[in-house]
Amino acid sequence: MTARLVLLGLLPLTAALALLQRRRLYAIIGMALTSLLLASVFYLSQAPDVAITEAAIGAALVTFIYVLAIRRTGRLNVVASEVAGLMERVGDRIQGFEWEILDRFARRVGLDLSVQFVRIDEIEKVLLQRDADLGAGGLLPDAWDRRLLTSREHLPTARVAIVGPVSSAARDDESDRPSTPLVGHLTDVIDAVRDRRPIDTRLDLARFLVLSRHGLDGYRVVRDDIETGYAFVVAPHRADLYTQLEAMIEELRESGDLDRMAERYLT
């Protein structure tokens, strides 16, 4: 009788534990625990048949079904281009301005954040193939497929045109090479600058800052007057995330958190 009373007392507690979890996996574990306790109560109440069925369905089958369901829906799959300050790998973890926004967003919607780094020109393909929910990593809002949803800009930036080398430092044997027709794939541009090869490209400010560390002597740098900003790109099948992300960015902006985060990572 005492054991049954204790188990009955624990039942609402574990149920509440399952209800209060932000992470779905923990909620599922809470539900399984509740089922197991309930099965024990049935067993102690001289109903072993019901106990076995409850344990098999509640603690095993239903738990597995939920785990299957959250395998995809429980993750926020982000495909990103790596940019210092916005989203970069430091040791075995990721940090940056955009990472913090997405981390907060994932917590809010109860998803596990998972990031896959790719080249910037592959992001569109990955999102349209539904292999990821959201694109990030210093993305400018224009020039995306019409099916993709572009969030409002969360950080102002500008485009910088880099042309050169214009001085005699350019190697004669490589001066007849065609300009690197790059939109923003940084590593190729960095390689070109290191080798003093001619380039004619436009980069956003974050990528330009990375490039400038490699020395731009002899290259002409012209900042674009048109103001733009970084945005997230959402896959068409996750329109639900889009509205929530927009709302959260707006909240962060109004509360001043967005400015504080920018100061922390970008100054």
Next chain:
Amino acid sequence: MIAKRPARSRLRRPPGLVVVGVILVTVFCLVAIRDFDYAGARTSGSDVWVDVAHGTGAANVISSIYLGARLFDTILEVLVFSVAALGVRFYLSARGRSYEAELVPESHIVRVAVGVLLPPILLLGIYVLSYGHLSPGGGFSGGVIGASGLLFAAISLGTAHVSQRMRPPVLRWMEWSVLLGLIALAALPATCSLPLLADPLPAGRMGSLMSGGSIPLYNGLIGLKVFIGAWIVIKHFVDHRGEI
């Protein structure tokens, strides 16, 4: 700041309700357990059910009730399960097939655990099912245990891999054959000019594996039905809604 206030109050409200609900449920449980006479409930009318059990030859009184005097309730439950599986198949088929979802790589520990744990889980399912007339268990729980094992395998190996082993055309054929077999077995007494719920098979010696008349057969068929039905439902969700 004004925009943050409603967000805070939204966050605070559900835990408040949950706490009140928890207190209410706890009080209800404690009152119910205090007022419920377990000893009385166990003894009242127990002789009647022991007689029922002796009649069927099954040592598990519960199975002798739901597969004996309440057989048609059980058959109807199986029918409800079949209709639910049919509904899932019908409505999901209209959605068309999902895109090819990639298997999310699972950790090595889980993959190894499947290899180690799947055979004992399936064995437990078979045991619970085949000894349902002697000890706690039966077709429903045995079938569910088996289906849980398959789902466990599907989580780590992928549904496509498990499905290939399960042979879908054979499963589809078996699903309905098992249901027909159940109905035929239930209708057997009537065709043998016996009373409607009489058991045409011998009761056997109580406590032995070959006892309980038709009850082990019912358990086997119900277990198979639940096992196949649960797997087919999961497979349809995976095929038409994406994932694993």
